[in-house]
Amino acid sequence: MQLEETLKKRRQEKDILLMTHLVLGYPSFEVNRTIIRQMVDNGVDCIEMQIPFSEPMADGPVILKANQDSIAAGTTVAACLEFGREMAASYDIPFLFMTYYNIIFKYGEERFLDAAKAAGITGLIIPDLPPEMGGEFMTMARDRGIAAILIFAPTSTDERMGELNHWAAGFVYCAARRGVTGKKSEFGSEFYDYLARCRRATSLPLAVGFGIQNREDVAALIGRADLAVIGSRTIRLVDEEGPEAVGPFIASLR
Amino acid sequence: MQLEETLKKRRQEKDILLMTHLVLGYPSFEVNRTIIRQMVDNGVDCIEMQIPFSEPMADGPVILKANQDSIAAGTTVAACLEFGREMAASYDIPFLFMTYYNIIFKYGEERFLDAAKAAGITGLIIPDLPPEMGGEFMTMARDRGIAAILIFAPTSTDERMGELNHWAAGFVYCAARRGVTGKKSEFGSEFYDYLARCRRATSLPLAVGFGIQNREDVAALIGRADLAVIGSRTIRLVDEEGPEAVGPFIASLR
Amino acid sequence: MSKKGFFGNWGGAYIPEVLNQTFRQLEAEYGRARQDPSFWQEYTALMSNYSCRPTPLTYAANLSRHFGGAQIYIKREDLNHTGAHKANNVMGQGLLVKRMGKKRVIAETGAGQHGMATATMAAKFGFACTIYMGEVDVRRQRPNVFWMEKMGATVVPVKDGSRTLKDAINEAFRDWVTNLDDTHYVFGTACGPAPFPEMVSWFQSIIGQEAARQILEQHGRLPARVYACVGGGSNAMGVFQGFLGDDVELVGVEAGGHGLDSGRHASRLCGRDASPGVAQGYKSMFLQNEDGQMLETHSVAAGLDYVGVSPILSDLADKKRVRFESATDQEVIAALDLTMRLEGIIPALESSHAFVQAFKEAPELPQEAAIIINMSGRGDKDIFTIAHAFDDPSWKEFIIARAEEYRK
Amino acid sequence: MSKKGFFGNWGGAYIPEVLNQTFRQLEAEYGRARQDPSFWQEYTALMSNYSCRPTPLTYAANLSRHFGGAQIYIKREDLNHTGAHKANNVMGQGLLVKRMGKKRVIAETGAGQHGMATATMAAKFGFACTIYMGEVDVRRQRPNVFWMEKMGATVVPVKDGSRTLKDAINEAFRDWVTNLDDTHYVFGTACGPAPFPEMVSWFQSIIGQEAARQILEQHGRLPARVYACVGGGSNAMGVFQGFLGDDVELVGVEAGGHGLDSGRHASRLCGRDASPGVAQGYKSMFLQNEDGQMLETHSVAAGLDYVGVSPILSDLADKKRVRFESATDQEVIAALDLTMRLEGIIPALESSHAFVQAFKEAPELPQEAAIIINMSGRGDKDIFTIAHAFDDPSWKEFIIARAEEYRK
Numbered sequence A, B: 001m002q003l004e005e006t007l008k009k010r011r012q013e014k015d016i017l018l019m020t021h022l023v024l025g026y027p028s029f030e031v032n033r034t035i036i037r038q039m040v041d042n043g044v045d046c047i048e049m050q051i052p053f054s055e056p057m058a059d060g061p062v063i064l065k066a067n068q069d070s071i072a073a074g075t076t077v078a079a080c081l082e083f084g085r086e087m088a089a090s091y092d093i094p095f096l097f098m099t100y101y102n103i104i105f106k107y108g109e110e111r112f113l114d115a116a117k118a119a120g121i122t123g124l125i126i127p128d129l130p131p132e133m134g135g136e137f138m139t140m141a142r143d144r145g146i147a148a149i150l151i152f153a154p155t156s157t158d159e160r161m162g163e164l165n166h167w168a169a170g171f172v173y174c175a176a177r178r179g180v181t182g183k184k185s186e187f188g189s190e191f192y193d194y195l196a197r198c199r200r201a202t203s204l205p206l207a208v209g210f211g212i213q214n215r216e217d218v219a220a221l222i223g224r225a226d227l228a229v230i231g232s233r234t235i236r237l238v239d240e241e242g243p244e245a246v247g248p249f250i251a252s253l254r
Numbered sequence C, D: 001m002s003k004k005g006f007f008g009n010w011g012g013a014y015i016p017e018v019l020n021q022t023f024r025q026l027e028a029e030y031g032r033a034r035q036d037p038s039f040w041q042e043y044t045a046l047m048s049n050y051s052c053r054p055t056p057l058t059y060a061a062n063l064s065r066h067f068g069g070a071q072i073y074i075k076r077e078d079l080n081h082t083g084a085h086k087a088n089n090v091m092g093q094g095l096l097v098k099r100m101g102k103k104r105v106i107a108e109t110g111a112g113q114h115g116m117a118t119a120t121m122a123a124k125f126g127f128a129c130t131i132y133m134g135e136v137d138v139r140r141q142r143p144n145v146f147w148m149e150k151m152g153a154t155v156v157p158v159k160d161g162s163r164t165l166k167d168a169i170n171e172a173f174r175d176w177v178t179n180l181d182d183t184h185y186v187f188g189t190a191c192g193p194a195p196f197p198e199m200v201s202w203f204q205s206i207i208g209q210e211a212a213r214q215i216l217e218q219h220g221r222l223p224a225r226v227y228a229c230v231g232g233g234s235n236a237m238g239v240f241q242g243f244l245g246d247d248v249e250l251v252g253v254e255a256g257g258h259g260l261d262s263g264r265h266a267s268r269l270c271g272r273d274a275s276p277g278v279a280q281g282y283k284s285m286f287l288q289n290e291d292g293q294m295l296e297t298h299s300v301a302a303g304l305d306y307v308g309v310s311p312i313l314s315d316l317a318d319k320k321r322v323r324f325e326s327a328t329d330q331e332v333i334a335a336l337d338l339t340m341r342l343e344g345i346i347p348a349l350e351s352s353h354a355f356v357q358a359f360k361e362a363p364e365l366p367q368e369a370a371i372i373i374n375m376s377g378r379g380d381k382d383i384f385t386i387a388h389a390f391d392d393p394s395w396k397e398f399i400i401a402r403a404e405e406y407r408k
């Protein structure tokens, strides 16, 4: 089943879906395994696995450090693909790869898509690949049934959202605010207006990310978006309290 | 008796006269006294007493340091004048002041000349006062019977020597070579030619200075000059062997 | 430049979506400025009144005689205000920022030269200013940090990654995506997302325009070759643009560090260690591993110590319009030494790379030929690096004595 | 200048006899050069090709607005090659040395700026070069020593007297009287025996010539006042000569150090501590005691820390054609700080003295009036002094860390 369908189906059963994020190989694949198990066991609907890159320009300090530590520990792209395959085979939720375009470009676009497909990955998030640069790649992904997920930003005009929607697949990732990952966002009326604009611009499910921290944040999105994305919050949690803290945290969100 | 006469008279009795130099207040007036006594006792014919100046631009390292140490020890121009008076009153040889022009300028040209006259000083050597700058001063000195002694240099042309001779009084100081005080000069045929030129340019006694160190140097001047000038050599001697070494050294020169 | 900002296979704008509008605005403003002849006039007037343009093209009689071949001319970007060609780019962008009505500028800096220039421009234009600088570079280049701060800029030491130039660029982007409404990112070289490579090259083209006119005036005809060092590529693009349409050989000189086979260098367009990649917003040749992770680079010249290179130069390399060579750290010190002794001119370590290659080739050219070396900056800003590289013992004593004083 | 080199009561040539012929030769060559229009052409061509002349007259919009009075223009001698007006004098004398067929130059230096310029000129002209520098200054200004040596000059630390500028001058004279046949002494300022004060001023007059033309072009009329710092007086004479015949008030600013009453300053023409004297070959106002012994002077700016002053300025002071003021060390640091922050320009500590006085007077002048500040040099050469004066803690840490490395 393709990503959009899967999510829409799950959404019929819940007010709001949860998508979580982790950096592959940080602190280790072993810990990644434990964390993912806890996420799935506690009802996460979709997991975004970041293949680390040395220059994660759109990420804030927490994820940045995780990228660098993972690479320093020897994480390779091949190992990430293999780990993705293992997860997709183990759990019945969609798994996505998040990474920067150079990882894919260097691996070879087609070769990467084929490998991702073979691993059972259903979507890709590439924050530095706007459709102007990645149109061809997005078409190739679509051809293979992999959703290239696009991002709306508060700075996107209606017109721009229209352009993006043309290329978007799976769902649309709405960045809650300007800036990089890892900082708290303020949910005010301006934010809700923005989400309403997003909703009007696409029929795809809407995910909202950047700084979602707790049950209130998640609740505030009900009726306005389809997925709440938990990003650096879990990484910080694992850093501070260990992987076992993830399960209870996820459970507390909804 | 005026300086020129005095020297010419003494010269009738000796092949060559000796003029010595010391820096007033270095290492102390007390030591200056001891040194001068030994110089006179050992037959020196004329003594050049340098009033220290902070910027002795024509002096080499030994005399330079003596100037600076003397000033640092508190030597004043007034004290130098008084010491000059004491010496001139004590010994029957000509005493000269050597200093830089600023000392005189600052004291007041006339006031200085009057004070020198009163102290019994018969000549002045001012290495940074060429006649173009000091003509008027030289006339004032002459009016008071004080000889303003001029300098010939190896670089002086015959014409220049003529100009200088016009202003010269007492004797002419022939710098043996380029450069500052305190270094050994080479006495070769070029040097003798230079002395011959000096002799032709003036009827005044000729003194030769800069780097005269021992009996051979002095002997080489006999018949070519009237005074041999012993400059920094005695200062070095006092520094190294004490004031008592001066007498024997002087005695050894002739 | 194609519509999407490509030069042949290279370039583009690989930017997070949040910056889309910012880049559209920038492109529009830049487009208007290029169309508007009064803009270039305002720019050159500013550069002549505030900096010292046109900078001279100095005939190096002694070096020419020493090598006995081509006549050597040196384009004197060192005489710019702040001491390098970086001023050209920065002042041009400053005028654009004013037009866009923004009030704050940010910049990355490696050697500190671009940071100095940006802080200077910000003071002149009355903009708030934040400079991102790798922590390692902050430590190496404290004098520049001191001046930037005195000029009113905030200098932020970047503690991520290799803590050098590329990390400072990433961090500047992070600031930009956060503060895009009032902030302009003054990119320091002919790299980054479109329109930066083209725009920076445009501002730097003032070098080549002047040099082309000057060499005709002084030498009577075009030069045989033009040499420039290549970090990001802005000074090279600047001077090359004066001669792209002519029968003039253009030579870019990269940092050979400890040698092309040592793994300790920063040569992207010569040598075999670089491969096509996409990072910091643009596609070009990068020093990266098999997986696409960027490598640590090395050069005695901080300003050349960078993983990527201008996409425009990658394209000119493909087209064989520019030849690329490299100079090792050791060769650089020797060329610097010779230039100081024979001409009384102190090229920056970066610029000295261009001198190395010119010196290698001058003897083989006829005496009627002229060559131009682009001296991108002056070396006296590099006293800490150069005295260190020469391993000067009195310099070390001096520093130790100073430290003693400060310890008290 | 009278036949004997006097300006009113001041000047002359109080030189040892051995130098008589050398000075005649110099005077003759200088006289021929002044008569020969092609000499000045050669000189300006050299300065435009090797240095960066004409240097700009920068309009300081922000400072003008800040003080709300006269429009402030800055003459940018900092943009000269080697970073100060000293280059003008040195290159001019270099041309004379070539004409005289001499092969070696010597110079004194205090801050190191004139030594740097002379070493540079010697490298360019192929002369042997020895620089005399007080031991204290060698220790304070090690970076300049490093560059001079790299340019091929021998730097001799002078260990006599106060071991600063005046002692370096004495020592240079001692060298000269020894080696006069092949050696020229490149005097660094408008002092010393005639013809130096006039000759140095002549070479520096290029500043005033340009500035007079530039202010008319830019402001439409003459400035109300022109400000210059006064060490020996060469930059001041340089800029003043453009306006001596006009209704323009000329203001020379001396080093006020810790204040005119503190005994720790270097003010000869304002303040009450100086008196007429003759030293270092010329008659002028000197800081000396009752007996005529020179005093120790003090200034935060090494280049102003000197006992004497140009006889031409002493004369212009007598004639009330130039007004003299002083700026304290503290005021200098404040003016420097403001100029960096508002204009992105770093004046040398010496030059900052002129800024102090201009800032005091600008508010009282009408907005239609213009004033010119002669920025004799750039301050980034002074990092060791300026960072120290600002008491910058990270600078101290940086130096201590460097020293740690060198100690290993």
Ligand SMILES: Cc1ncc(COP(=O)(O)O)c(C=O)c1O
Binding pocket: C084, C085, C086, C110, C111, C112, C113, C114, C188, C189, C190, C229, C230, C231, C232, C233, C234, C235, C236, C302, C303, C304, C348, C350, C351, C376, C377, C378
């Ligand atoms: C003096 C100088 N030259 C060259 C460079 C390299 O930059 P680019 O290749 O953009 O000219 C730098 C960078 O800091 C520099 O400071």
Ligand SMILES: Cc1ncc(COP(=O)(O)O)c(C=O)c1O
Binding pocket: D084, D085, D086, D110, D111, D112, D113, D114, D188, D189, D190, D229, D230, D231, D232, D233, D234, D235, D236, D302, D303, D304, D348, D350, D351, D376, D377, D378
């Ligand atoms: C930058 C600068 N300005 C001014 C001076 C003072 O010299 P003058 O009064 O001759 O211009 C110096 C002397 O070293 C200097 O370096």
